[in-house]
Amino acid sequence: MVERRLSNIVDLPRRSARERIYLELRARLQRCQYSSSDRLVDTDVAASFGTSRMPAREALLQLVNEGYLGGTSRGFAIPKLTAADMRDTFEVRRLIEPRAAANAARDLDAIAAAALTRAADAACLALAEQHTEGLILAMIDFRSAWLGAVRNARMASTIARFADQVQTVRLATLRDLDTQAVATRGLLDIHAAFLRRDPLGVGDRMTMHIATAEQAYFAQDLAAGAPVAARRA
Secondary structure: OOOOOOOOOOOOOOOOHHHHHHHHHHHHHHOOOOOOOOOOHHHHHHHHHOHHHHHHHHHHHHHHHOOOEEEEOOOOOOOOOHEEEEHHHHHHHHHHHHHHHHHHHHOOOOOHHHHHHHHHHHHHHHHHHHEEEEHHHHHHHHHHHHHOOOOOOOHHHHHOOOOHHHHHHHHOOOOOOOHHHHHHOOOOOOOHHHOOOOHHHHHHHHHHHHHHHHHHHHHHHHOOOOOOOOOOO
């Protein structure tokens, strides 16, 4: 087990201490900046944010209530995903994400479109250079860009909670160069539909993108003759 010490005091906007800690940790969790072996201890979190223990603990418990973290005997950690969890989440994503992405395409502004284009360009460059980490980061940025264009805050918040499952899929499948090419083509197809402000096209391509990711994720475990990874590759 690894305990990650949050050593740097974080400069945060004027909100309550609990809210500030909650928002920052949630953002880190959504970008998968913690691994399943990390432990978030309330005293360490409080020290890193320059607060007392109580608001740090309240923020951590809120993240537990929302499903981002689970309690352990040594602090809080990312819950482990089983094969059933992965299948269930894929099913929910197929139901929600195409509609959310279609709505984002309808409401897309120039700033969001530019962010999508930067991420798509970064993905193409990473693919050409066979830079797996760069491709994963580009896909994280692309997803963040279109999610930021979803006006339905409850829908966007729900989808953001799938970040651990999405990243598990990326880490398990994008080591393969053929899969990288397929995933990047799918991202570019979605990007083109976004730039056309084509909600139906975005929804259809997002449905295919999720289905392709699901097939690749479970296929790689069958090919290896091993059970589906519990949480991280």
